[in-house]
Amino acid sequence: MNTDISLQISTLHDQHGHWPQADSVEDFRRNLAAVHARIAAACQRVGRDPTGVRLLPVSKTKPEAILRLAYAADCRFLGENKSQEAYRKWEAMTDLTDLRWSVIGHLQTNKAKLVARFAAEFQALDSLRVAEALERRLQAEGRGLDVLVQVNTSGEASKYGLPPDEVAAFLRELPAFSALRVRGFMTLALLSVEAARVRSCFVQLRELRDRLRQEAPDGIGLNELSMGMSGDYEIAVEEGATIVRVGQAIFGARATPDAYYWPSAGDGEMD
Ligand SMILES: *Cc1c(COP(=O)(O)O)cnc(C)c1O
Numbered sequence: 001m002n003t004d005i006s007l008q009i010s011t012l013h014d015q016h017g018h019w020p021q022a023d024s025v026e027d028f029r030r031n032l033a034a035v036h037a038r039i040a041a042a043c044q045r046v047g048r049d050p051t052g053v054r055l056l057p058v059s060k061t062k063p064e065a066i067l068r069l070a071y072a073a074d075c076r077f078l079g080e081n082k083s084q085e086a087y088r089k090w091e092a093m094t095d096l097t098d099l100r101w102s103v104i105g106h107l108q109t110n111k112a113k114l115v116a117r118f119a120a121e122f123q124a125l126d127s128l129r130v131a132e133a134l135e136r137r138l139q140a141e142g143r144g145l146d147v148l149v150q151v152n153t154s155g156e157a158s159k160y161g162l163p164p165d166e167v168a169a170f171l172r173e174l175p176a177f178s179a180l181r182v183r184g185f186m187t188l189a190l191l192s193v194e195a196a197r198v199r200s201c202f203v204q205l206r207e208l209r210d211r212l213r214q215e216a217p218d219g220i221g222l223n224e225l226s227m228g229m230s231g232d233y234e235i236a237v238e239e240g241a242t243i244v245r246v247g248q249a250i251f252g253a254r255a256t257p258d259a260y261y262w263p264s265a266g267d268g269e270m271d
Pocket of ligand 1 (some may be wrong): 032058081104105183189228229230231245246248249261
């Protein structure tokens, strides 16, 4: 949008790997307040109401004791990329009855039964096979699940998600899965230092949503746009994100490289 923002974003990327570890409730309160303030400032720049943006703290790789500190700092919804890790944490923390879990990473059909058992939300739906597997397991559990369709807006073969031009046909199949409550779209932007290229991924997702909203089948909601992570959530908010998925800026840097979550992510793009 302007050079101030690209400067701000490269500053955030420069911090990659330097986010301090949060290891007290106060650390979490401070980090959450800082992210909320940046979300509010981004909203103000474009005339949005900050209550229209949900901050989803992403706790992957962090141990249970640390997640409990985040809970004590009022986190009631946590995002995890891997279904087995999420399931393990959920099992260990069932005493926190109002803590909800969002699975935000690619799912293999043989793990659908885990997600169907505990998750409140699944953000990475990108195939009918996974939709079928989830539906069957959810029916067996007597549960429903909020889902987002993951769209590949970066054009990188290494990223999961449907190509934008396949999304309309995919949505037409989804009313058959009554346990899946479709809420909108999720995307991962390019991991680039160039704010303009990151922004164009977010713009693409919003425009796709605006276009498909007209023709979406009954019962398919497209209000949610989950986009933006620690390095780029302010751009995402400016472009209409209703959910931002923020890990490292809240929990501290991760030792695990992003390539573990989306194979060979950012090759030639990483700063
Ligand atoms: C890890 C992860 C995030 C958060 O990334 P950070 O850099 O920790 O903010 C967002 N979305 C997905 C799908 C993730 O796996």
